Amino acid sequence: MDRHPSIARSRRWEIALVAIPLAFLCYFFVYPLLTVLITGFVTDGKLDLGPLRTVFGREALLNVAWFTLWQAVASTLLTLLVALPAANVMARYEFPGKRLVRAALVIPFVLPTVVVGSAFLALLGPRGPLGIDLRQTVWAILIAHVFFNYAIVVRTVSAYWERIDPTLLEAAHMLGASKAEAFRRVTLPLLRPAIASAASLVFLFTFTSFGIILILGGIGQATIEVEIWRQATGLLNFEVAAALAFLQILGISAVLFLYSRYQERKAVQFSHHPARIAPRIITPAQRIYVVANLLVMTLLLGAPIFLLVERSLQSASGYSLDAYTGLSQRIEGLGAPATTAIWNSARFALVATILAVGIGLAAATVIAYRKGWLSRSFDALLMLPLGTSAVTLGFGFLLALDQPIDLRTSIWIIPIAHAIVAIPFVVRTAVPVMRSVRHRLREAATMLGAPPERVWREIDLPLVMRAALIGAGFAFAVSLGEFGATSFLALPTNPTLPTAIFRLLGRPGTESFTSAMALSTILMVGTAVTVLVIERLRTNGLEDF
């Protein structure tokens, strides 16, 4: 079954590569989740499917399920439509400030939805720049979803696109294919795994959307995720919440299973071209194309961000930096200076990134080099946390993790929760790269007498490192911005940036509001800088392999 001669031959390695991620995931994800389901479905030691019957018996809840599905499909398609041209621009053209743009793309991704939600309310309201009132319509939700998920598509697809050997296209042209034909028959098939990978992430995110739906959605408009939260914390119907969580996981699992089957069938091995210097813009048409895409980015991503920064500078007497200079003082309502939150977020993100990259790479190696249902299920299992309700996970921790060490209120649970959510990003960026390594290269190396470890070190490792760095950037960003699971843990007054922002927004007074906006701005800048550093590392260390 295994055709790869290198890493997978070493069985001890392989067992460790499977065991570590599996153990981590079982203890910190599967076990808490099962505990929640048991709490919901077992009464007096007997299985009781009553909660499921309740869900299916209520039209309102079925409507929630339907809305969840269709808005996720619509959001995913819309995001692909807007982001794919941008991925092409990032992969194929060189322009000033490109690196900055690539890094800035990640910013929306880390912004807490509660913050962006209010920016969108202002932008899409009757007095916004669009001039039409989109509040409480599904359009507001779709636009916000594109804003949040744009970077996933652009970055995943462009990283792949820039490695497609341009001689392939040249060959197609020489054989008489038109541009469109060459794209359809050469580029698109090669890109498909990356597109599917990005699309599956976007789908998971929008399927489980929470803050955006809550703030921008109309009355009674809820995803399963929102409904779980409402049932659990607003109505204290834990059984119904557990039943909904079960359905959500079931739906997500089905999608993930289909996805990984598809991915395995479609994975194409092709000659990896070192990221070559992309051509500069030459023709006027190209210029228009590139500028148009940059304009979309600026408008879509820039407007809400601009609004946040502008608000952070507001004060009674015009603009001022008061909100920033006051960050080291104790802020009423936080019980600590805001710098504590910044410091907390930074160290939690660091620990979470290390955990996620280590575990994610181990898992990705197994998934990329092994075939069959085992590998597929492993893949799907790792992705599941993305489709799991944050409320469920938070409550699962509370229910399950009291023994042998009581982790329920320990701050270590924060980076662990973040890592669980970040691992799929590392896996998603690493697997397509690993799969596409041409194994003839490896076979040649083996035939030339290189031992497997050396082949792995010299052929696979540099490629993997590149993917790992991109994954690390995402993991760090995910951890910085993670709000859901963190907010449902009962934690010592020790907030991360997003929870501090949320807490400040809930307090009266313009001072709290501008502080929240200032912290959002710092969160944005922090992310952009992190990602910039990682991008730089990537080109400095790994220019050619």
Add this chain to the structure above:
Amino acid sequence: MLIRKILIAMVALATALSACSDSADSADNATELVLMTHDSFALSEGVLEAFTTESGITVTVLQSGDAGTMLSQAILTKDNPIADVAYGVDNTFLSRALEEDIFLEYESPLLSDIPSGLIVDARVTPINFGDVCINFDKAAFTSATPPQTLADLTLPEYRDMLVVQDPASSSPGLAFLLATVATFGDEGDYNWRNYWQDLKDNGVLVTSGWTEAYTGAFSAGGEGGTRPIVVSYASSPAVGVYFTDPPPAEAPTAAVLDGCFRQVEYAAILDGSDAPEAAGQLIDYLLSTQVQEDIPLNMFVYPANQTAELPQVFTDYSPVPVATAELSVETIELNRETWIDEWTDILR
């Protein structure tokens, strides 16, 4: 190789960071208490520390979400509680908390200073209360009459002026729904359902939470909102003055003191606490004037202890509403979900 160095450096740094952060696990045998509460909990610097100095008891505060989230966590962990004292359960959820039997009985010696109307059960001690009321922007009513009662809000002159919160996702939203139930009744020819239909026809705007309504949509909220009437708290006018620098001579907003709903917050000792006696001491401290007088300007609610003095800005701009809508905790528990569902159907 660069990569490896970076990885090693990162691991080393992370280890150092985590090592230097939590070395506070003191080995002495002082009693340690854990207080679980909601996100809005706040006291001035030094107030909890003063309790530690007085009693030798250290207090760790766990905060998470709103009152509902906090209560759900307390219920889910009742076999092995994560805290000794829970503070912040309010009367909209109290009945459920009592049903679950997660609290121990406790009679604070300071109960005599608390109005008997706030005391409902031997297991819970009232700490503060807040009144959810209609607020309006005075600037919008310089030549017109502001609304005086809940019923006024359905009049054509207040068309497209009101913003409220969704009771399914917001605690003041739920309180306002309960206020309308208490005012217009659950049955009869013109009950709360008819009232909300009229509000809808009169252009009411619904937001998901207090922040979106007060800061975002209210015309005196500071963020360019356009609606001059909002559901907020009786204390909001005082809070508005308190947070304006320099303080204006007159409050820019006012609360309508008709048809307010009173949210009472309770503290209780969790069944399973290792130190119920120390927990009782903490509850006494929460009821002491030291904490009670600190509460208004930190949590923007009124102290339960009648001997506590209100801050000047509260007495000037936000007097305590005299009459508030009354619904028993049992009635609320019995109907909460149905009422929210019905409300959603009407407003959708």
